[in-house]
Amino acid sequence: MPTIRFLSIAATAAVLASPAFAQSPAHQTASTRIASLDAGAAEVVPDVAPGEEIMIACAPIEQRTSDSDVRVVLTIAAAPNDIPPGYKKVLATDEQLGKYGVRVRVPDVPDLPNHTVNLNVYVVNNDQSRACDGGHLRVVNRIPDYRHELKPDHVS
Numbered sequence: 001m002p003t004i005r006f007l008s009i010a011a012t013a014a015v016l017a018s019p020a021f022a023q024s025p026a027h028q029t030a031s032t033r034i035a036s037l038d039a040g041a042a043e044v045v046p047d048v049a050p051g052e053e054i055m056i057a058c059a060p061i062e063q064r065t066s067d068s069d070v071r072v073v074l075t076i077a078a079a080p081n082d083i084p085p086g087y088k089k090v091l092a093t094d095e096q097l098g099k100y101g102v103r104v105r106v107p108d109v110p111d112l113p114n115h116t117v118n119l120n121v122y123v124v125n126n127d128q129s130r131a132c133d134g135g136h137l138r139v140v141n142r143i144p145d146y147r148h149e150l151k152p153d154h155v156s
Helices: 009-015
Strands: 020-023 031-035 042-048 053-058 069-076 089-092 095-097 102-105 115-124 129-139
Touching: 053 115, 053 129, 069 095, 069 102, 069 129
Parallel strands: 042 129
Antiparallel strands: 020 053, 031 042, 053 102, 069 089, 069 115, 095 102, 115 129
16 A cells, blocks of 8 residues: 655655655644554554645546546545444545646545545546555544634733
8 A cells, every 4th residue: 555645845756656645734744653454553644634635646647538537535444443423435526636646625524533534536537447545544623723812912
């Protein structure tokens, strides 16, 4: 399974050679360590909040035709101790296609935070359908910004 990588803009070209990757927002540096569902080994999974954008690049996206339909699906992972949200998959609808990848916003749907998801991209056209695996993401609660409620140190 491909590894999700955090990238700077300068390193993007070097990483595009990998089979698939997902890039979380540049300001986002938190990650969660989870046990792999397959082998039990620990995997580092980036934390993302609903509304944040991620970028996914893989060969099926790069090799698509102009009439291809690109879909990004987040599938709830069956992680131990997670309470199921009542659905298994979420389609990311806010997508922007680029030459080498697709940028999507993490959906803001009820009960998605505090779940690990598998990130899959499907490229479908009349002749064939191809898919790529973007790895795992951990959806976390959005941290509210209370800076607007702060009072100045002194009032003149």
